[in-house]
Amino acid sequence: MKLNEKRAIDLVMQLIAIPGGSGHEADVAAFIREQLLNAGVAESGISFDTAHRKSPAGGNTGNMYVKLKGSRKGVRRLLMAHMDTVPIAVGCVPVREGEWIRPKSPATALGGDNRAGCAVVLVSIIEALEQGLEHPPLTLLFSVQEEIGLRGVRYMTPAKCGNPGLCFNWDGRIPELLITGAVGASNLTITIHGIPSHAGVHPEQGVNAMVAASTAVADLQSNGWHGLVIKGKKQGTSNFGIVNGGDATNVVMPRIVIEAEARSHDAAFRDRIVAEFEKAFSRAVRSVRTTEGRTGELVFEVDQRYQAFHIAESESCVRIAKQAAASLGLTASAQSSNGGLDANWMSEHGMPTVTMGCGQHQIHTVSERLNIPEFLMGCRMGLTIATGREAGTF
DSSP states (O other): OOOOOOOOOHHHHHHTTTTTBBTTOHHHHHHHHHHHHHHHHHGGGEEEOOHHHHTTTTOOOEEEEEEOOSSSSSOEEEEEEEOBBOOGTOOOOEEEEEEEEESTTTOOOOOOOHHHHHHHHHHHHHHHHHHOOOOOOOOEEEEEGGGTTSHHTTTOOGGGGGOOOOEEOOOSSSEEEEEEEEEEEOOOOEEEOHHHHTTTTGGGGOOOOOHHHHHHHHHHHTTOOSSEEEEETTTEEEEEEEEEOOOTTTOOOOOOEEOOOOSSSSSSHHHHHHHHHHHHHHHHHHBBBOTOOOOOOOEEEEEEEEEEEEEEETTTHHHHHHHHHTTTTTOOOEEEEESSOHHHHHHHHHEEEEOOOOOOOOOTTOOOEEEHHHHHHHHHHHHHHHHEEEEEEE
């Protein structure tokens, strides 16, 4: 398939170089918008929602939607990718090294997750319009805040998508690996209010919030509810990610706040993990007392970030993705992911979405790289799907 490879590589490197962590995607959106307008997309076809105003994280832009009329009849197709990167990738300067793009600095990640996905969608449309290829009605969705709990798509405006019948997401490594299911996740905010006292004069008159928290963590670890959680045929994961507490060494710690998570493909088992966390922290708080018998207080908050989903391989979007891969000489296979994807919330909104790769390797680390041949194949997959050429006709 004809593809301006140099332009595709230039575009992905330009996108990677734009700072834009979660909540700060406005400059990325502005660049994509400019490229689309230059390619001939009508300004009236580009719009934004107010997802950032609904998100707890705030932000400087909402999701961007681009709607194109079809040059032939067909079911509307949606192509999407998220614009944000993780904090360690902000400020990256990309450099090319043979068949790879890597960060110039050893202290930053690349941010190919997911600027490479954005580039695939962008390149697909630019090529289709420049080459004058016929295509069905299309919607492009460039989402925000994926890296902090899929908040952009969670708070999206589904009506702006134009009721697509086929949805495709680019966010991963191998183009022919189709993600058709993903885990669900609950985030936990666990606050223990202890009782302060002078740590040197009367420590027995206080309740140390850290001691209560440590007791609960040890309980969960020893009973198999932390880390990889396997109970019979049920499986999930849990993690303590962020801990904040204390102001001085001479004060019995009066408060600690812990951010944790639980994941599973089985929603009921994920709820069970959460329940075990709450029981362990409740027991721990009751067990730590002052000499007068006073205890601290537990505040246990649960945010169900996203539900698990699974798309059958008979679903039209999966079938078309397989056909697109085959038309390019690839053999596609489907699997589920233990990480969340925008596709989780797309399914919740009634738009089943298959996710494909675009050359990302070792994401969220300073070793992150983008494989150029895989990225270019992702672009060819995008162009094939955007133009409906997966069956060899258009």
